[in-house]
Amino acid sequence: MKKLVLAITVLLVIALMIGVGVFKLGLVPVNADVPPSGLETRFIPIAVHASVANHAEEQPNPMVPTDENLIAGGEVYTVMCARCHGVPGRGPSVLGASFYPPAPQFTVQPSGYSEGELFWIVKHGIRNTGMPAWGRLLSDQDIWHVVAVLRRLNSLPSAVENSRSKLH
Amino acid sequence: MKRIMILVLAITTGLGVLAYTTHSAPQADDVKVISITAKKFDFTPGEITVKKGVPVALELTSSDRVHGFSFPDFKLTAKIEPGKVTRVVFTPDKTGEFTFSCNIFCGSGHEEMAGRLIVTD
Structure with a gap:
């Protein structure tokens, strides 16, 4: 029994030393110009979804989707989000595709998150993805406005679309 | 009876003086008042230097919009509205350079x- 414990301890120490060596010798790839590995694509989204679901408050959007509120959200989306997440009618963002992992393209595939979860993500950001915590730059009202727009990005009323397109 | 009244008067006067000296409102000199004007897309002044431990009152106004x-x-x-002064009072309790934003x-x-905001010793 003692030999087994000793063997496991030695193996753990060796594994730890190899791990530290790999990090310290600069062997971990950090370039972002390759597609994420299958492991990252498969498992990291699970952790992100679970964490967002755990932290976000499940609540409906308090902003009624009037033209006025959607125009306000459209302006925020166009100025702060569209560069990475795509402009309606223009296809995926090349800049967004250059992130690691690539930024979700909401004009191509609408988000599967609930509005409460989207609010949390916009406000708090997602680590190591390039998604900033907008809570420091936007009020809760601004964020709810943009969440309302995200839900309707490809079917915005013409008044909202006209106002938004003038910003380009 | 007269002695009791004098005693009560003396005690209340004494308590009043004590309360005034220990709880007097902060003097104008105690608080550093700084006016900041917000407009698209900056704050004026954009850099402020204050001392650690000295209360600061920021008087915020906007010259264009909210x-x-x-x-x-x-x-x-705080919310800064045109035509209004929003007063924010705080005491910097740490030194360093700190960023505020819209x-x-x-x-x-x-x-x-x-x-x-730059806070010095």
């Missing part, structure tokens, strides 16, 4: 709207 004031290092937020979307350039 802006926000977000200062997470000191847990302060947190109500105000157009293209909003993300650059920030200012700096």
Whole structure:
């Protein structure tokens, strides 16, 4: 029994030393110009979804989707989000595709998150993805406005679309 | 009876004087008042230097539209409206350089709207 414990301890120490060596010798790839590995694509989204679901408050959007509120959200989306997440009618963002992992393209595939979860993500950001915590730059009202727009990005009323397109 | 009344008067006067001297309102000199004007897309002045431990009153106004004031290092937020003065009072309890920013979307350039508070010893 003692030999087994000793063997496991030695193996753990060796594994730890190899791990530290790999990090310290600069062997971990950090370039972002390759597609994420299958492991990252498969498992990291699970952790992100679970964490967002755990932290976000499940609540409906308090902003009624009037033209006025959607125009306000459209302006925020166009100025702060569209560069990475795509402009309606223009296809995926090349800049967004250059992130690691690539930024979700909401004009191509609408988000599967609930509005409460989207609010949390916009406000708090997602680590190591390039998604900033907008809570420091936007009020809760601004964020709810943009969440309302995200839900309707490809079917915005013409008044909202006209106002938004003038910003380009 | 007269002696008792004099005694009561003396005690109440004494308590009054004590209360005044120990709880007098802060004098104007105690608080450093700084006026800040917000407009698309900056704060004027954009850099402020204050001393640690000295209370600061920021008097915030806007010359164009509604802006926000977000200062997470000191847990302060405020709404700045045109034609109104929003007063934010706090005491810097740490030295360093800290950034405050607008947190109500105000157009293209909003993300650059920030200012700096320098706290010295």
